[in-house]
Amino acid sequence: MSLRTLPLLFLNLGGEMLYILDQRLRAQNIPGDKARKVLNDIVSTMFNRKFMEELFKPQELYSKKALRTVYDRLAHASIMRLNQASMDKLYDLMTMAFKYQVLLCPRPKDVLLITFNHLDAIKGFIQDSPTILHQVDEAFRQLVETYGNLSEGEFQLIRQTLLIFFQDLHIRVSIFLKDKVQNSNGRFVLPVSGPVPWGTEVPGFIRMFNSKGEEVKRVEFKHGGSYVTAPKEGSFEFYGDRVLKLGTNMYSVNRPVETHISGTSKNLVSRKQESISPNPLAKEELNFLARLMGGMEIKKSSGPEPGFRLNLFTTDEEEEQAALTRPEELSYEVINIQATQDQQRSKELARIMGEFEITDQPRRSTSKGDDLLAMMDEL
Template identity: 80%
Template sequence: MSARALPLLFLNLGGEMLYILDQRLRAQSIPGEKARKDEWTDVDRKRVMNDIITTMFNKKFMEELFKPQELYSKKALRTVYDRLAHASIMRLNQASMDKLYDLMTMAFKYQVLLCPRPKDILLVTFNHLDAIKDFIHDSPGILNQVDETFRQLIETYSCLSAGEFQLIRQTLLIFFQDMHIRVSIFLKDKVQNSNGRFVLPISGPVPWGTEVPGLIRTFNRNGDEVKRTEFITDGNYVTPQREGSFDLYGDRVLKLGTNMYSVSRPVETHMSASSKNLASHAKDNIAPNPLAKEELNFLARLLGGLEIKKPGGSETGFRLNLFTTDEEEEYA
C-alpha cells in the first residue's frame, strides 16, 4: 500500500463533488430579482462553491493531508466529505449526501481504471484542480490556496518513479474494488454494465512513451534484432501526439478528470446486488473498531479547527435536493 495515495484520492473526489454541486446549483438557481427568500440564486451558488473550496484547501488540513500515511477508512473519508459539503449555507439530507458520494466515488474509480499509465493519475488530479480554479477565478485569495496545493502536488509527485505511481494506482483500486454502483451517465454511454462494473476500451491512444501493439521483435544473445513478426490486434490503437503537461499551467491532453456534468443531463445511481450485500454486511457488523474510532476522533479534531461557516442570524441555510423531487429522494 502506498503512503502517497491519500492526497490524490481526496483532491480528485473533492473535484468530482464540486462538479456535481455546481451543476445541481446551476440547475436550481433562480434569477436574483425573481427569487423568493427560500430559493437559490447564482449568488448563493458562488458563495457555496467559494466556502467549500476555501475549507477544502485549508492550509493546515493540506499540510496534514500531504504527510505520508495510509488511506483513511471509507467511513472516515465519508465523514470528511460530509463536513465539506456542509461548510457553507447549503444543507443536504442523508439521501442526497449518499447519492453525491456514490457519484463522486464511481467517477474517480472510472478515471483511475482508464488512466493509460499510472503517472497519468496526476494529470487527472491537475484537470480537477484546473476546473476548481475556474470556479473561483474571481476570488484571488482562494485561488492562491489552490495554487499552493498545486505546487505541493508537483513537489511531492514529480520525482516519483513509475513503480511508485503503480503502487499508488493499486492502492486506489483496492480502495474502490468493492464499489459497483450503477450511474446513469455511465450506463447510457455504455461504459458500465448492469452489474455496476466498468467496460474498459480496447482502442484509442496507447500510453505515452510506448508503441502501438502489432509487432514482435526477436533479439539474439548479443542484443541484435534478428526477426520481426507482425500480428493483428482486436483494437484500433494510435500513438498519442504529445504528453500532457505536469506544470502549474499547460495542456493536460488527457480528458479524464474534466467536468462530465458540464452538459446538463439527469444523473441517477443504483446499487448493484453485490454492493447491497456489502452495505448490509457493514451495517450488521456493529462491533466498534478501535483504530477507526481513533481515526475519526483525529479527523474530528482536525476538521473542527477549520472555519466551517454555519448560517447565523436570520440565515437558516438552504436545502439542496440532488433529485428532482423530495418523493424521488425518499425512494432512492
C-alpha cells in the same frame, strides 16, 4: 499500501463533488451570486492551509464511511444544506466517478493529470476570488512537490491503493450508462481501442536481436485490440494541456446528475461481511480523522443570509423515496456504533464536529458528544 494516497483521493473526490454541486445549483435555479458564494465557501474550506498540511502528512487511507464524514462536513461549509438521501447520492456519484477515472487511467502516473484536471476546473469556479485562487495554487504547488519526483513504482502502489479503496463498489450511474462506459451490472467498460498510454507501443510486433544488440528480424502478431499511438504526453506543469480528459467536468445542463442505486447480490455479501465484523481499529481511525478534520476551519455562518437546501434529486418525493429504498449494504451506519461505544475517545472529534450544525433541524442535545453521535447516526 501507499501512505501518499489520501491527498489525491481527497482532492479528486472533492473536485467531483464541486462539479455535481455546481450542476445542481444551476438546475435548482439558485441565483448566480448565491451559488458562487456556496462554491467559494466550500473551496476555501477544502483548501484551508492547516487542513492541507494535515492532509499531505503521510498516512493510511480512511474507510469509505469515515471519509464520508469529511465530505459531509465540507458540503455543509456554506449556507447550503443537504439531507441524508441527497448526501448519499452525492457521495455515490463522487466515488463512482473517481473510481472510473482511476480504473481508466492510462499510466499510474496519470492519476496526477486527473488531479490537475480537477484543480484546473476548481480554479475556474473561484476565478473571481484571488485569495481562494491563491489557496488552490498553493495546493497545486504542494502536489508537484510531493508527487513530482515519485517513481513509476510508487505511482503504481498509489493506484493499487485507490483501486482497493473502491473495490466492490458497483453503483450504476445513469450518465455512465447513457455514455455506454458502464454496464448494467455496474462494471465499467474497458475499451480495447484508442490511444495506448504515452511511452507504450501499439502492440503487435516481435523484434529479435542478435548478440550484438542489432535488430535482425521483426514479425507481426495479432493482438486483438485496435490501438493508435498516444498523440502527446499531458502537461505536468502548472499550466498546460493535460491531454487526458479524465477528471474534467462531465456534467452540463443537458447531462444532469442522476443515479440508479443498485446492490447486486454479490456485493451485498461482501458488504455484509464488512459490517458484521466490528472493526477493532475504528477507534484509532476516529482519532486520525479528528486530527485531519481539526484542520478544517468552518466559518460559522453569521449574518442574516438565509440558508437553503439543495436536492440531488429532481423532486422532494424522489429524494424521500431514495432514503427509504436505499439498499442496506450501501448505508453508512457502522461508524456510529463505534462512536457510541467509545465516547471518551471521540471527544476530540466531537469538539470539532460540535461546530457543525444543521441549522434547519431543531435537534438540540445537552452535550457535544451526543451531538456528534446524533449527527453520525444520520450518516
